[in-house]
Amino acid sequence: MVSMSERSSENVANENLTETKPMQRRTSARIQAVKEKSSRQKAEAIAERDEGKTSGSAAAEKPKRRYNKRSRKEESVAVVEGNNTVLEVKNETVGDGDVISEQPKKPKGNAKCEAMMKIKGERENKIDFENAADVIKPEKTDSLKVKETIRLFTKHYLHFVQEEEKRCAKAEADRKAAKAAKKASKSNKSALPEEIKNTAKRPDLKAITKMIQNNEILNPEKRVGTISGIEVGHQFYSRAEMVVVGFHSHWLNGIDFMGQSYAKVHKNYEYPIAIAIVLSGMYEDDLDNAEDVVYTGQGGHNLVGDKRQIRDQKLERGNLALKNCVEQCVPVRVVRGHESSSSYTGKIYTYDGLYKVVNYWAEKGISGFTVYKFRLRRLEGQPLLTTNQVYFTCGRVPQSVAEIRGLVCEDITTGQEDMPIPATNLVDDPPVPPTGFTYFKSVKVAKNVKLPMDATGCKCKDKCVDPTTCECALRNGSDFPYVSRDGGRLIEAKDVVFECGPNCGCGPGCVNRTSQRGLRYRLEVFRTAKKGWAVRSWDFIPSGAPVCEYTGILSRAEDMETVLENNYIFEIDCLQTIKGIGGREKRSTNVAFLENLLDKSDEQGSENVPEYCLDAGSTGNIARFINHCCEPNLFVQCVLSTHHDLKFARVMLFAADNIPPMQELTYDYGYALDSVLGSDGKIKQMPCYCGATGCRKRLF
DNA sequence: CATGTTCAGCGGTAT
DNA sequence: ACCGCTGAACATGTG
Numbered sequence: 001m002v003s004m005s006e007r008s009s010e011n012v013a014n015e016n017l018t019e020t021k022p023m024q025r026r027t028s029a030r031i032q033a034v035k036e037k038s039s040r041q042k043a044e045a046i047a048e049r050d051e052g053k054t055s056g057s058a059a060a061e062k063p064k065r066r067y068n069k070r071s072r073k074e075e076s077v078a079v080v081e082g083n084n085t086v087l088e089v090k091n092e093t094v095g096d097g098d099v100i101s102e103q104p105k106k107p108k109g110n111a112k113c114e115a116m117m118k119i120k121g122e123r124e125n126k127i128d129f130e131n132a133a134d135v136i137k138p139e140k141t142d143s144l145k146v147k148e149t150i151r152l153f154t155k156h157y158l159h160f161v162q163e164e165e166k167r168c169a170k171a172e173a174d175r176k177a178a179k180a181a182k183k184a185s186k187s188n189k190s191a192l193p194e195e196i197k198n199t200a201k202r203p204d205l206k207a208i209t210k211m212i213q214n215n216e217i218l219n220p221e222k223r224v225g226t227i228s229g230i231e232v233g234h235q236f237y238s239r240a241e242m243v244v245v246g247f248h249s250h251w252l253n254g255i256d257f258m259g260q261s262y263a264k265v266h267k268n269y270e271y272p273i274a275i276a277i278v279l280s281g282m283y284e285d286d287l288d289n290a291e292d293v294v295y296t297g298q299g300g301h302n303l304v305g306d307k308r309q310i311r312d313q314k315l316e317r318g319n320l321a322l323k324n325c326v327e328q329c330v331p332v333r334v335v336r337g338h339e340s341s342s343s344y345t346g347k348i349y350t351y352d353g354l355y356k357v358v359n360y361w362a363e364k365g366i367s368g369f370t371v372y373k374f375r376l377r378r379l380e381g382q383p384l385l386t387t388n389q390v391y392f393t394c395g396r397v398p399q400s401v402a403e404i405r406g407l408v409c410e411d412i413t414t415g416q417e418d419m420p421i422p423a424t425n426l427v428d429d430p431p432v433p434p435t436g437f438t439y440f441k442s443v444k445v446a447k448n449v450k451l452p453m454d455a456t457g458c459k460c461k462d463k464c465v466d467p468t469t470c471e472c473a474l475r476n477g478s479d480f481p482y483v484s485r486d487g488g489r490l491i492e493a494k495d496v497v498f499e500c501g502p503n504c505g506c507g508p509g510c511v512n513r514t515s516q517r518g519l520r521y522r523l524e525v526f527r528t529a530k531k532g533w534a535v536r537s538w539d540f541i542p543s544g545a546p547v548c549e550y551t552g553i554l555s556r557a558e559d560m561e562t563v564l565e566n567n568y569i570f571e572i573d574c575l576q577t578i579k580g581i582g583g584r585e586k587r588s589t590n591v592a593f594l595e596n597l598l599d600k601s602d603e604q605g606s607e608n609v610p611e612y613c614l615d616a617g618s619t620g621n622i623a624r625f626i627n628h629c630c631e632p633n634l635f636v637q638c639v640l641s642t643h644h645d646l647k648f649a650r651v652m653l654f655a656a657d658n659i660p661p662m663q664e665l666t667y668d669y670g671y672a673l674d675s676v677l678g679s680d681g682k683i684k685q686m687p688c689y690c691g692a693t694g695c696r697k698r699l700f
Numbered sequence: 701c702a703t704g705t706t707c708a709g710c711g712g713t714a715t
Numbered sequence: 716a717c718c719g720c721t722g723a724a725c726a727t728g729t730g
Binding site: 201202204205238239240250251252253254255278280298299301303304317318337345346347 | 720721722723724725726
């Protein structure tokens with residue numbers, strides 16, 4: 001290998017990317033990052049930069065950038081760490097499944113059951129501060145695994161939604177064609193079957209099947225007790241989500257139990273035993289039942305809406321399993337279903353903790369048939385089942401301007417957005433509104449930047465539907481990147497999304513213009529104690545939905561280098577991300593059209609650093625208030641519509657998860673550690689206060 | 701808003 | 716290998 005110092009600046013650009021990274025003269029925060037971070041490499045990199053400076057080579061003419069990109073957290077003060085994690089340990093330890101399964105078979109009587117609870121209590125108290133870090137380590141990855149598994153599920157789900165939408169569109173087209181054909185030849189009764197097969201209406205179930213086939217189900221083995229990574233209060237947005245994380249293995253049944261087959265593996269129980277139940281149609285009014293529940297067993301239902309019994313229930317299947325739980329003191333995971341607009345399915349399921357099956361009895365139900373009833377009591381020592389967890393969002397989300405506490409500005413957008421964005425401040429005294437910027441809804445272009453507008457459009461009319469003919473769909477790999485459902489959702493993160501633009505024949509309602517329709521959710525800017533301003537939504541945001549664009553002044557990156565300490569600069573690093581140079585995650589799917597674009601940019605000798613950036617320092621939209629998080633709920637997606645130049649790609653933020661109301665919106669700023677240089681030329685560090693379990697502890 | 705249809709993995713049983 | 720249980724999700728129908 002040629003040693004670094006022997007390289008001339010001219011051949012730098014031709015070197016392979018990994019090697020050239022330390023050679024970059026321009027200190028772009030993300031790009032300059034050295035991926036493998038041995039200190040030796042770092043030292044070499046710095047030495048290289050110094051050399052470039054003094055030698056006056058061509059590359060060195062480009063001055064160092066002295067600002068910190070989007071590092072507005074400098075106002076932040078000291079961090080308090082630890083408290084939260086300790087709490088988490090407590091939560092996790094209570095009701096730990098292993099503790100339960102260690103118990104001998106068939107403890108007799110209640111005394112032993114009580115003893116079990118006590119054992120757990122002692123364990124909980126034993127956890128000390130020093131060991132806490134070790135204990136929670138696996139929990140961190142487990143909760144992340146849960147999140148990732150659900151994201152994977154959503155991806156499959158949206159994929160099947162799209163297939164379904166395609167099928168419906170085709171069916172519709174066929175039907176129209178058939179009608180037209182009939183009109184054309186009236187007498188002819190050529191029997192084109194009007195009825196189109198109604199299959200596969202359940203994309204959620206398709207997604208489950210897919211994940212089973214791919215071995216993507218988390219915790220495929222059933223187990224008693226808690227599931228690591230799923231805390232009390234966890235919200236599921238469909239039954240299917242519970243299946244794919246191994247929390248409740250049926251998408252239909254209320255009672256999940258371990259059958260005889262488990263007797264071979266875990267001999268300490270008499271099977272079947274129930275492990276998880278779903279309380280559906282539980283009305284929010286009977287709060288008294290929160291800790292105490294009377295659950296009706298399964299069987300004998302007529303399986304239709306009127307919910308009437310038509311046969312006697314028998315002590316078998318789930319009922320038998322619950323009975324065995326009484327006798328063997330097996331705790332049961334309890335999930336409650338709630339009607340809620342805060343979900344794409346209209347329902348939310350909350351994990352409300354472990355319950356003990358106290359006793360059971362048979363009685364004659366309303367219709368005169370035998371039903372089994374089970375009294376469940378919530379185990380002690382678990383996180384409180386607060387009103388908020390039962391009512392989650394209700395009551396907390398303001399319904400009108402008058403209800404907003406700490407209001408400091410009614411609408412920071414000055415009426416530009418379709419809905420007002422209020423700002424609140426319950427932190428400062430006196431409460432101050434956000435200042436020092438001008439709200440501007442869309443991107444402004446700097447005087448010395450010429451934005452191309454040369455995208456050739458598709459020839460579709462009204463709405464693009466056929467991905468095999470729509471030119472814009474073809475650019476995305478012969479599929480639209482969005483589904484229409486829920487107002488448009490991105491199926492998965494892409495290198496770049498090609499949307500329809502001004503030269504397309506379709507109208508604004510086209511699914512391939514999903515990110516062009518402005519704000520869809522009632523957002524709020526609120527003041528935090530440690531992180532400055534932050535953003536949250538009053539509405540539920542489904543995973544894959546567009547949240548907002550990052551706007552600012554579209555400027556040449558090199559013009560920014562004279563600016564000191566501008567913390568609101570977003571480098572348009574789409575190209576670099578695709579090439580795998582940047583700090584952001586590499587995405588999937590390479591499409592022929594995109595390959596073409598990349599080749600073209602290579603011919604132009606396009607850089608390994610972003611040429612353009614969005615400066616939201618003085619002018620910008622809501623996105624400039626969104627904080628960084630190491631485990632964020634939004635992701636960055638580059639979008640092209642008016643042109644096909646990756647250097648000027650629009651920057652959109654999409655929901656990475658289903659986001660409940662009032663949860664802070666965050667994305668990963670994408671810094672590589674040690675990639676930002678201060679005005680003194682030294683590596684600058686910035687602590688991260690995001691509070692995620694997997695926090696890197698430093699922003700850069 | 702009520703009613704109806706379809707969905708597919710599982711636990712158990714028979715082979 | 717087969718069969719029946721199960722109630723969620725969603726489409727369709729009705730006033």
